[in-house]
Amino acid sequence: MPRLPLSRLAYSRSGDKGDGSNVGVVAYSKPIYEFLKTALTTERVKEHFREICFGRVDRYEADNLLALNFILHDSLGGGGSESFKTDAQGKTHGLGMLYLELDVPDSLEIPPPRNQPR
Numbered sequence: 001m002p003r004l005p006l007s008r009l010a011y012s013r014s015g016d017k018g019d020g021s022n023v024g025v026v027a028y029s030k031p032i033y034e035f036l037k038t039a040l041t042t043e044r045v046k047e048h049f050r051e052i053c054f055g056r057v058d059r060y061e062a063d064n065l066l067a068l069n070f071i072l073h074d075s076l077g078g079g080g081s082e083s084f085k086t087d088a089q090g091k092t093h094g095l096g097m098l099y100l101e102l103d104v105p106d107s108l109e110i111p112p113p114r115n116q117p118r
Contacts (some may be wrong), residue, residue, distance in 0.1 A: 001105055008110055009036065009097035014094030020055065020073040021093045026066060028111050029078050033066040039102050048100045049093070070097075 006012075006025065008073065009032045014023045029031035042057040049057075055073030063068060072093065104110065 001103045003101050005098060006100045008100060008113065011030050012097050017071060019076050021075045023070045023093050023097050025068045026033035026098060030066060031108060035108055036068060040068060062115050
């Protein structure tokens with residue numbers, strides 16, 4: 001069972017939702033999406049962002065888009081013009097999510113590497 005970064009399985013988009021960030025993860029295929037629905041839990045995402053996310057993590061499933069959407073509450077230091085953070089709108093949180101590593105079953109067909117974070 002190889003350990004792979006999420007960037008091999010999906011792409012992401014992110015932005016701000018007030019004092020929280022919104023991180024969307026879109027799987028490259030339906031089998032990958034089904035795997036991510038079981039492996040990419042709110043607890044796993046909360047642990048991955050433990051140094052910046054001080055609130056709860058909510059997850060929403062968009063089966064028709066092969067996407068999972070996460071809201072990281074209390075992750076932007078007030079958000080927008082209130083925050084002293086360099087990234088007050090959470091634009092880098094999507095990239096940060098792609099560094100999360102998962103143990104992937106050998107049976108899951110993984111597409112060839114794309115331009116991915118190093």
